[in-house]
Amino acid sequence: xxxxxxxxxxxxxxxxxxxxxxxxxxxxxxxxxxxxxxxxxxxxxxxxxxxxxxxxxxxxxxxxxxxxxxxxxxxxxxxxxxxxxxxxxxxxxxxxxxxxxxxxxxxxxxxxxxxxxxxxxxxxxxxxxxxxxxxxxxxxxxxxxxxxxxxxxxxxxxxxxxxxxxxxxxxxxxxxxxxxxxxxxxxxxxxxxxxxxxxxxxxxxxxxxxxxxxxxxxxxxxxxxxxxxxxxxxxxxxxxxxxxxxxxxxxxxxxxxxxxxxxxxxxxxxxxxxxxxxxxxxxxxxxxxxxxxxxxxxxxxxxxxxxxxxxxxxxxxxxxxxxxxxxxxxxxxxxxxxxxxxxxxxxxxxxxxxxxxxxxxxxxxxxxxxxxxxxxxxxxxxxxxxxxxxxxxxxxxxxxxxxxxxxxxxxxxxxxxxxxxxxxxxxxxxxxxxxxxxxxxxxxxxxxxxxxxxxxxxxxxxxxxxxxxxxxxxxxxxxxxxxxxxxxxxxxxxxxxxxxxxxxxxxxxxxxxxxxxxxxxxxxxxxxxxxxxxxxxxxxxxxxxxxxxxxxxxxxxxxxxxxxxxxxxxxxxxxxxxxxxxxxxxxxxxxxxxxxxxxxxxxxxxxxxxxxxxxxx
Numbered sequence: 001x002x003x004x005x006x007x008x009x010x011x012x013x014x015x016x017x018x019x020x021x022x023x024x025x026x027x028x029x030x031x032x033x034x035x036x037x038x039x040x041x042x043x044x045x046x047x048x049x050x051x052x053x054x055x056x057x058x059x060x061x062x063x064x065x066x067x068x069x070x071x072x073x074x075x076x077x078x079x080x081x082x083x084x085x086x087x088x089x090x091x092x093x094x095x096x097x098x099x100x101x102x103x104x105x106x107x108x109x110x111x112x113x114x115x116x117x118x119x120x121x122x123x124x125x126x127x128x129x130x131x132x133x134x135x136x137x138x139x140x141x142x143x144x145x146x147x148x149x150x151x152x153x154x155x156x157x158x159x160x161x162x163x164x165x166x167x168x169x170x171x172x173x174x175x176x177x178x179x180x181x182x183x184x185x186x187x188x189x190x191x192x193x194x195x196x197x198x199x200x201x202x203x204x205x206x207x208x209x210x211x212x213x214x215x216x217x218x219x220x221x222x223x224x225x226x227x228x229x230x231x232x233x234x235x236x237x238x239x240x241x242x243x244x245x246x247x248x249x250x251x252x253x254x255x256x257x258x259x260x261x262x263x264x265x266x267x268x269x270x271x272x273x274x275x276x277x278x279x280x281x282x283x284x285x286x287x288x289x290x291x292x293x294x295x296x297x298x299x300x301x302x303x304x305x306x307x308x309x310x311x312x313x314x315x316x317x318x319x320x321x322x323x324x325x326x327x328x329x330x331x332x333x334x335x336x337x338x339x340x341x342x343x344x345x346x347x348x349x350x351x352x353x354x355x356x357x358x359x360x361x362x363x364x365x366x367x368x369x370x371x372x373x374x375x376x377x378x379x380x381x382x383x384x385x386x387x388x389x390x391x392x393x394x395x396x397x398x399x400x401x402x403x404x405x406x407x408x409x410x411x412x413x414x415x416x417x418x419x420x421x422x423x424x425x426x427x428x429x430x431x432x433x434x435x436x437x438x439x440x441x442x443x444x445x446x447x448x449x450x451x452x453x454x455x456x457x458x459x460x461x462x463x464x465x466x467x468x469x470x471x472x473x474x475x476x477x478x479x480x481x482x483x484x485x486x487x488x489x490x491x492x493x494x495x496x497x498x499x500x501x502x503x504x505x506x507x508x509x510x511x512x513x514x515x516x517x518x519x520x521x522x523x524x525x526x527x528x529x530x531x532x533x534x535x536x537x538x539x540x541x542x543x544x545x546x547x548x549x550x551x552x553x554x555x556x557x558x559x560x561x562x563x564x565x566x567x568x569x570x571x572x573x574x575x576x577x578x579x580x581x582x583x584x585x586x587x588x589x590x591x592x593x594x595x596x597x598x599x600x601x602x603x604x605x606x607x608x609x610x611x612x613x614x615x616x617x
Contacts (some may be wrong), residue, residue: 037295038310038338045311045338047292052143055136056244056284061103062133065120067276068094068101074122075274076151087274092119106132106282110148115280117150120248123275130277132246134284135166138297138305139317141239142286145172146216147246151278153213155204155252156182161241169245171199173217179203182249196223197238204252230334244284248277292333293318312341326355327369344369348399349376349383377404389417391424412453413437430534430599431456452599493562493590501572501601505593506608507617509574511540511586514597515551516570527553528585529565537605538612541577542586550585552578563594570597572605 035041038048067074071093093099101119108116120130145159156176160169179187179201189200219239225232288297290307300306306316311333314322321330321341331339344353350371359381360368374383377390378398386392386404396403407419409426414437419426428437431444431454440446440454447455506512514535521528529551536544551573553565565571565588575592578585588594611617 036310038293045333045340047333047335047338048290048295048310049292050288050290050294050296050307052285052287054283055140055142055286055288056107056134056282057109059107059134059136061106061118061282062135063103063118063120064129064131065277066094066101066103067092067119067121068099071095071099072122073273074119074276089273101278103132106279107134110281110283115150117278117280118282119150119278120276123251123272130248132279132282133166134244134282136242136244136284139163139240139242139289140284140286141236141289142219142241142244142284143239144216144218144283144285145244146214146281146283146285147279148214148281149278150280151276152252153204153215154248154250154277156248156250157215158183158247158249159199159217160245160247162243162245163237163240164242166243172219172241172244173199174201175204175215176201176249177204191222191224193224196225197234230332236332239286240289246282251275251277290318292338311338312343324351324353326353327367328360328365329355329357329368342369344371344382346371346374346383347378348401349374349378376401377406386421389419391419391421408436410434410436410438412450413439429453430602451603455599489560490562490590493560493564501574501593501595501604501608503608503611503616505574506538506605507612509538509593510577511536511542511544512538512572512574512605512608513544513586514570514572515586517565517567518548520567522555523552525555526583527555527558529553531586534570535602537609538574544586550583551588552580552583552585553588554590557590560590562590563588563592565594571595572597572601 036048038045040046071091073089073091075087075089091099092101094102101117103118105116106118118132142161154175156174156178158174159172161172162169174183174185176182179185183201185199185201187201187203191200220226220229220235223235223238225235229235288294288305288307290297290309291313293311293313294307294309296308297305298308304316307318309315309318309322311318312322312325313330314320319330325341325343327342327344330341331337333339344350345367346353346369350373352372353369354372355368356370357368359370360366370381371383374380374387376383377387379385379387384398389407390404391407392398393400393403393405405424407417407424407426409417409419410432413426413429413432413434415427415429424435426435426437428434429452431441431452433439433441443457444454445457447453449455513533514537515531515533517529517531519530530548531551532548533544533546536546539545553563557563558565572595573586573588573592575586575588578587580587
């Protein structure tokens with residue numbers, strides 16, 4: 001324990017110097033702008049800790065027993081010239097400044113040349129289980145707890161700590177010459193990793209009945225993980241305390257003089273007045289607990305001691321990240337990593353965020369922040385894209401408060417209110433065009449129907465020219481092989497029969513779609529058309545999809561105008577699946593139904609779809 005005493009004495013010497021003249025010496029230095037210890041010269045965060053202090057200095061102590069009220073006699077034990085014990089008796093009186101021994105003397109400035117001592121009532125009242133309770137006012141990480149006695153040192157005493165401001169207590173250390181009898185613990189038990197957060201019982205260091213002895217407890221001495229303290233949450237919790245309590249359980253030599261104490265003589269009274277507890281100094285060395293994120297503690301608005309947190313941390317002990325800095329989890333600072341809290345990336349569109357551990361792990365432990373309540377019509381984990389009904393304004397950065405513009409889709413001309421988030425194009429109804437679907441396309445005119453606001457302009461039939469030399473047709477020439485004249489074409493063509501669509505016709509065909517004829521070319525006995533499928537009402541086994549694809553028509557059927565197909569027009573086609581595996585496209589022959597598209601058929605075909613789902617086919 002000599003090493004412990006040396007460390008404590010050195011710490012106390014520094015504390016005394018600071019308390020006496022340390023502030024005066026640093027008066028001019030304080031006028032200069034001192035660098036923040038929590039950041040290096042380049043502004044990078046680093047671990048920082050508050051100064052080592054005597055946390056008990058000037059703090060009030062609650063004692064369960066104090067002499068002087070009413071005045072009482074006590075006798076001090078000393079050694080005579082021949083080594084014999086002598087008793088000198090005095091009076092303790094709380095009303096007399098020179099004779100009082102209040103608990104305030106425990107934590108005042110300790111001067112070995114002018115000792116001031118707290119003193120309990122003598123044996124005549126209660127010599128056992130006297131307690132001293134010290135409130136530190138905040139969590140501290142303690143290095144030692146020390147008590148210097150003016151009287152005989154207790155034969156048995158216990159040190160307790162609290163981490164919740166005195167609500168619950170945990171044993172810290174026991175001292176006794178009879179550990180098993182007093183505390184039910186073995187004497188000087190070995191401390192291992194499995195029990196390094198448990199209190200042990202040690203023998204008293206000195207059994208001589210003299211005053212001026214000191215009891216010193218080092219919180220980390222003998223603990224296996226003390227050499228790796230920064231990576232040991234167990235020991236970090238072990239050294240943390242908000243309150244300290246000393247309990248004196250038994251005086252030395254009390255049992256040897258039991259018979260004399262029971263007598264009624266003057267000598268017995270003197271002996272009884274010699275048994276009391278007196279402490280000149282009660283010190284607790286440690287640092288304000290700030291988890292490596294603050295270099296000092298200050299008084300908060302409520303007057304309580306709190307850490308002056310750095311590294312974007314908050315809380316009395318800098319034990320959490322401050323608001324909006326949840327992009328990675330909070331951690332205690334270490335010499336290798338300051339573990340600074342990082343702000344969430346919300347592109348200036350949110351004021352709150354939360355941490356998500358799963359996202360943090362998926363990002364390779366780089367980012368776990370999720371923005372909350374994105375503003376300015378943005379959405380997403382980082383408020384990095386526009387919400388539905390808005391699209392990105394490419395002329396402004398994503399951080400701009402007007403980076404997202406409203407779609408403003410026309411309520412009549414559009415199919416919905418959600419536009420393309422990149423271009424802002426609204427989904428338009430047939431025959432409607434414009435970014436917001438606010439006008440009719442070329443070849444269409446406005447109608448009074450909110451369902452089909454634009455209808456196709458009817459073509460005026462052209463009068464055939466009278467000059468045979470100028471006659472021309474947009475239909476494909478028969479090349480002198482007109483099958484209708486040769487008798488090979490059918491007399492009637494059912495391809496466009498009746499120009500009406502019924503549920504029965506719809507059900508008999510494999511597929512039904514609205515297509516736009518774009519181009520054509522001859523391929524052997526077939527004519528291959530390039531078409532754009534605008535709407536699919538019935539997919540068939542081919543699983544027809546919207547978009548550009550091919551349509552194959554037998555050349556013989558086309559020459560017989562069964563079906564009759566012209567470029568640039570839209571048709572409703574009901575046909576059968578294509579059995580030819582070498583043809584990737586639709587099959588349209590004389591058995592298919594090919595009818596010029598009409599806008600009012602859309603509702604009817606949707607009705608047929610519902611009927612098919614209800615097994616009406």
